[in-house]
Amino acid sequence: MQSPNLNDKYQQRRFDIYGYEKIDTEVLEAIDYEYPEKNTVVEYITDEFSSVCPWTGLPDTARLTIRYIPNKKLVELKSLKYYLTSFRNVGILQEHTVNRILDDLVKLLEPKFMEVIGEFHERGGISTRVVARYEK
Numbered sequence: 001m002q003s004p005n006l007n008d009k010y011q012q013r014r015f016d017i018y019g020y021e022k023i024d025t026e027v028l029e030a031i032d033y034e035y036p037e038k039n040t041v042v043e044y045i046t047d048e049f050s051s052v053c054p055w056t057g058l059p060d061t062a063r064l065t066i067r068y069i070p071n072k073k074l075v076e077l078k079s080l081k082y083y084l085t086s087f088r089n090v091g092i093l094q095e096h097t098v099n100r101i102l103d104d105l106v107k108l109l110e111p112k113f114m115e116v117i118g119e120f121h122e123r124g125g126i127s128t129r130v131v132a133r134y135e136k
Contacts, residue, residue, distance in 0.1 A: 015057030017091035023100065024086035028108050030073035039112070042074065043067045049084055049118070054091030061121045062094070066105065068114035071136070075109060094120045098130040106134045 049064040064084070083104070087097065098118040106114055113135050120128040 015052065016089055017052055017054060017057045018089045020090065020092065020100075022086060022090050023104075024083055025104050025108075027079050027082040027086070028104065029076040029079040030108050031076050033070040033072055033074045036070065036072050039069050041067060041069055044075075044077070044080065046084065049087070051087040051090050051092050051094075051097055054093060057091065058123070060094055060097075060123070062097075063119040063121075064101075065117040065119075066101070066114070067117070068105070068109070069112040071110055071112050073109045073111075075105060094118060094128050095130050098132045102132040102134055110136075112136050 044066045045063070047063045049062045051060050052058065053060060066080075084101075092100065098116050102114060102116040105111075105116070111134070113133075115131065115133045118128070118130045120130070
C-alpha cells in the first residue's frame with residue numbers, strides 16, 4: 001500500500017477561489033457631497049468583511065475601517081456594501097485587499113484623504129493589521 005500524498009488530500013478539499021475579476025467595482029456609486037470646503041472625517045466600519053486565502057481557499061475575516069475626508073463625493077453605502085461583499089470568495093492576500101479597496105475608492109471619490117485599515121482575525125496564531133493611506 002502506498003502512503004497517501006498529503007497534497008492530494010488537501011487539494012480535494014480546496015474551496016472555490018475566484019480571481020480579482022469578481023471584485024465588483026461596477027456596483028460602486030458616488031453621491032454629491034454638499035460641504036467640500038470642510039474637512040469632515042467620514043468613517044465606515046464593518047466587522048463582517050471576508051475574502052479567502054489565494055492558496056487554500058480558507059476564509060480571511062476582518063474588521064474593516066474606511067476613513068476619509070471627502071472632496072466633492074461620498075460613496076453611496078448600499079453600493080459599498082455590495083462592493084465589499086464581492087470579495088467574499090476572491091483569493092487575495094490581506095495586504096493586497098486593503099490596497100485594492102483604497103485604490104478603487106480613491107478612483108471613485110477623489111477624496112482629500114483616505115485611509116483603509118484591515119484588522120484580520122487570527123489564523124494560526126497570527127493576526128494581521130494593514131493600513132493603506134492616500135493623500136491628495
